[in-house]
Amino acid sequence: MKRGGVIVVTGASGGVGRATARAFAARGCKVALLARGRKGLQAAADEVRRAGGEALVVAVDVADAQAVDAAAQQVVDTFGRIDVWVNNAFSGVFAPFTEISPDEFRRVTEVTYLGYVFGTRAALRHMLPRDRGTIVQVGSALAYRGIPLQSAYCGAKHAIQGFNESLRCELLHARSGVRTTMVQLPAVNTPQFDWVLSRMPGQARPVAPVYQPEVAARAVVHAARHGRRREYWVGASTAATLLANAVAPGLLDRYLARAGFGSQQDEGEPAGRGNLWSPADGPQGRDFGAHGRFDDESHDDSPQNWLSRNRSRMGAVLTVGAGVAAARGLARLAARR
Template sequence: MSQVVVITGASGGVGRATAKQFGARGDHVALLARGNTGLNAAAEDVRAAGGVPLPIEVDVADPGQVDAAATRVEAEFGPIDVWVNNAFSSVFAPVSRISAEEYRRVTEVSYLGYVHGTQAALWRMRPRGRGAIVQVGSALAHRAIPLQSAYCAAKHAVKGFTEALRCELLHERSGVHVTMVHLPAMNTPQFDWLVNRLPRPAQPVPPVYQPEVAARAIVHAARHPRRREYWVGASTVTTVLGSRFAGGLVDRYLARTGYDSQQCDRTPPADEGNLWRPADGPTGQDHGAHGAFDATARPGSRQWWFSAHRGALIAAGTVAAVLALMWRVSR
């Protein structure tokens, strides 16, 4: 049965790949982002995959625009079943080279944009007593790294906001569920369209995964939103657990390696960043889902497969253990 799905930041990267994945399920997919070029191309991807697209140009930093988009979605598609918050922007730079205005803008898009989207979804889902909200998070919501203070702070804020909301929904015994999907480094165009003040072009910290890995995880989370959070990629697991049990050691390790690992020797992007304007800009360029690192990006994650199927694996293991015990007793 098809669903009505809203995705913010749907014109490129993980949002674009996720929109296509929902489209392949035959869903009605509302695409929210800035810039018509990327939005229209994303709509074509959804249509080609078998879904029904609705592109809406929105700046998620403006709650009025987000709420108006939600109203339009329900007017044209019907009740919203799934809302995916994914839109973000940021600055690659040390703290000393990021202005107060830039921190404010990153917060408005990458944190408050999630708040605005979540509230727009809740205002419609709560009275009906059903719906799923998926927050696209990051390993960096658990462990901040140098040169990405604005992004890490926003992801930490989203995590705190979501945990508080989850408790409230449980208190209400609501049929609305909220979950988080924490991602590893992804091969998306963000490394070309974010503001960069580093000496060299930015790159994701290896290992790097293709955006389709994230998309499959997000769709799975939307279908199974009762689980409080999902970790995608072995590197995410290592990052979260390492920070939890050896935070001081991780601080020193990142101080030593975190600068070079986020920079590479490649042709610098011509774009000045999408912090203040759409990524497709005046040139009308469609950035798509993939970034510049296809040659090294991983198309799948064994860790994610085990994580997604852990219930079945635990059940199978339990049955095997019981059968083994019965066999030993019967001998």
């Protein structure tokens, strides 16, 4: 992706999507902002323009495949092409599985999983004829490791992971110039915890450690620019979770059974109905911005993010280091002889 590209960001009215839109705008990009909430979209558009980009606001429910196709066409009609499509929109329910209704579970799946499928299909319709473009799936450590109280969201993120791997294989088989990659995020300080539907006794919160949305946004922009990598891990907690789950998933099950309920709640009233069926910034709502209420405890950077971005460079350093150590060992051995 060159500076000044055409970017589509779903879920752009708040949180990670909002921060990502700003990050692309700072590179002089034309940014199409897709979400349901008009107040948040207009505020995001203002931020994009102040950051140096061009903005196009498209109010759309990503669970509506025809509407997403129409949104993609609107972007092409306005800006001429789509270089990067960032799937980020989601919804969720904080509750035990048995307290989530079938309609609620279906709605979370339609937004959080099928929204990515429909967005990817719309992007490919315009990218494949040009044989270029990058699709970034904003994922989560929960794409590999389910946790209690978020069964609908975790199920959707797992589905995205499988879908993206399948699509990636197909694009490689076709030797396509279109790339797809996934960014696995840690807990992020976004407004979702103030608007998500919750049936917990306390107020929903992210599992510490928490990172600022700008950390996630930098990873998404990097992934868009270097789309050949299959995925990026953001945050030491993401790396630790995925590695622990690969080595000892049963132990992690038991740990989360003990700690996973309390670590996702604060004192205070739950959000109630949330934004599952309608945008949080509706007629009586407000613009929530990119940040949630956890600024005081959130990290502004992630060394793991840097390591993930610079894996090949670190590999070269380690290889050279190993070579130097081996040479010194051989020299000592020769001297003894």
